[in-house]
Amino acid sequence: MPVKRRTKLKTRMILTLGLVSVLQTVFIGVFAGYYLSESLYNEIGQRALMVAKTIAASPAVIRGIQQRNLDDLNTLTHTLAQTNEALFIVIGDHDAIRLAHPLPERIGRSMADDEGDYGRRALVEGKGYVARALGNLGESMRGKAPVFEPDSGAIIGIVSVGYSVSQVETTVQRYNFVLYGVLGVVLLISILAAVVIASRFKRAIFGLEPEEIAGLFQERNATLQSVREGIIAINRDGIITTVNRAALLTLGLDTEMPVLGRPIHEILPESGLMSVLATGTPEFDREVWLRNRQMVVNRLPMRQGTDIIGVVSSFRLRNELDQVSQQLTRIQQYADTLRSQTHEYSNKLHTIAGLIQLGAYKDALGLIGSEVSSHQALIHLLLEAVPDPIIAGCLLGKHNRAREMGLHLDIDPDSQMTDLPHNLPREQLVSVLGNLIDNALEATRRHTGANGRVQLSMTDLGQELIFEVEDQGPGIPLDVQNRMFEKGVTSKTGTHHGFGLHLVRQFLDSWGGSVTVENLKAAGGSRFTLYLPKTPTGRSQPCPPSDC
Structure with a gap:
């Protein structure tokens, strides 16, 4: 039966990091596109509402509604629509009858013929609001504001300002093109970074596969426990990282004692390992006393390049x-x-x-x-x-x-x-x-x-x-x-x-x-x-x- 070969670690890391980058990019792209679209629609709606409120507060508009001066109102709305780049500006009286509209044939007709609520909230409740609706000029984002009589405060009309949804979609597409272009570059950089990280990680572990590392780790533990000499290793902070059973028995310590991860000065204050860590000078066949026992000790600093990253010591009772x-x-x-x-x-x-x-x-x-x-x-x-x-x-x-x-x-x-x-x-x-x-x-x-x-x-x-x-x-x-x-x-x-x-x-x-x-x-x-x-x-x- 043929043995199934595992995918190499470098390939697995590249695929994993690349897949994570793709998923992150897609998620960010979808979320950012949706959020950008909604933000632009909300921004256009708020813009329409502000223009509508501004026009509703204009004395010329109030006077035109009161006098029902249709020519002046249509001339004014046409000018204001061009100035604010709006699709339309419509003015109606308190009964929602159009007094000004881009299409002359719509003047004098009710605003309810193309709007579900014909501006009810503005005319009845006296509140401005934003709505998205399909009218005679196409789908648009609309801002509606009531027109108040200055002296009595009574609602005498309504102003509706609309911006075409197609304009908003064009702007969204332009922004999305830039957004997705940036995300594509980020995705490419992420994939290249995954290749670099995988390569450096593989070099850091000497080109070994995880299974090989696990095997070496098991061999290392078996070797440590089979050696009759006591072995203790510390890192650069003086923390015990390795100890075998022979070391505990030779030192007369309890073999069940939790030693790993503890400072060496707590377990063996007279070990001399910290001095070797400080000086970097190895010591061979030194006769010392540890826990009232005479031993022959070897101490060797561990180096990574020029840095000392720890010390390993082997020792045996001199009597042996x-x-x-x-x-x-x-x-x-x-x-x-x-x-x-x-x-x-x-x-x-x-x-x-x-x-x-x-x-x-x-x-x-x-x-x-x-x-x-x-x-x-x-x-x-x-x-x-x-x-x-x-x-x-x-x-x-x-x-x-x-x-x-x-x-x-x-x-x-x-x-x-x-x-x-x-x-x-x-x-x-x-x-x-x-x-x-x-x-x-x-x-x-x-x-x-x-x-x-x-x-x-x-x-x-x-x-x-x-x-x-x-x-x-x-x-x-x-x-x-x-x-x-x-x-x-x-x-x-x-x-x-x-x-x-x-x-x-x-x-x-x-x-x-x-x-x-x-x-x-x-x-x-x-x-x-x-x-x-x-x-x-x-x-x-x-x-x-x-x-x-």
Whole structure:
């Protein structure tokens, strides 16, 4: 079944606006023509009445009626008719008998022979009025006025002044021609305006059809609600125009709360969106506090040309980013551990196999015993000093990684780390400790080559957990020490560096710990000392597992 194609929006707008313009023009034309015609007829009638009243008040007319001087009255009416461009002027006595008329044969006859009321209102009631009637001279607009005797006030006659209806119609047609010509021009301009408006409107909506806009709107809403990050947008007046469910949940707001259309300072006064709206400067990956929650926020101004029309912000709890980073760090550590162990034991197995093939059984047994003894000693130390399996596994992996690099990771046999707080996030601690050890191994290998040593000592005595990592690297210049915990700052070459120590600083800030850096003058290298209070004092404190 073929799909019925819809008329394009531009065509629909042109047809709709054009039809509205035609209807308006026709309505205005009909109304204006009718009103103009009626106004002209009324104006001519009033003109006839005024001329009739003027003639009725003339002393010559009054005297002519009183004396029944027909010659003088006919001469006067003929002159006045020409002067006032009237079709006729008729004068009758109090009995409606014509005393003056353009047609001589009508003189002396009753005015009722061509007028239904023969001027009754004027002769009986003494009132002037306007009437439209068909007489011997054709249809006309007539004004009738009574003639009063000056002394007694008695009605002694009547004056009837008529203007031809054909004259009025000619005038109406002339005015209508101008009127309809103007309306035609207006209609043409309206149609052209409809084309221009439709074209500009179509460009303003990027050439999309209403159905396409509706589909995009639905997609936009579905996308907003499916995104796990919170999203809030405001217009140039600071009014919230867009918000998704994730934003309300992340901020701890009621999801049923009416947020759209309200000022941002009422819902989130510390959002910082108004400052971006004022400055137009975008902000990326800013760590801020919103409603007592630490978040990573992006704020981007929306522009229309050079004008800023609003700001959109996306944000996520920083803990979620930390979890992702920690998971990736753990996976990488596990992969490094397995790879280093595989590589190391593969070499040792090849050596043992070669010794057996050569018949050096004692040497093979000695190598096996040495390996087992060394490995067992390390495992025993870790089991005694660090009963936590996650931290112990991390240290074992770093030990194997050091051996693969041709270095030694020496763990102080007097180390002890048994009093770990239950709410201390092990993954974050492993990430921090692993970063410090990795940096120490890299610095040692670059400076000393093979057989270099990195020393680690740990203690949980007192109210703090203390970790010391010493390397045999070149040391750290003072200017670098002051900014080495900033994001992206690194002494390594290449990309994707400068994040490890930044993560260390983030964890320490959240837990309330600290770290010191010093160069070792005697042996060379540097020492990182990590202090973690057993009771967290930072701004963002993890909750106990039983409460999470």
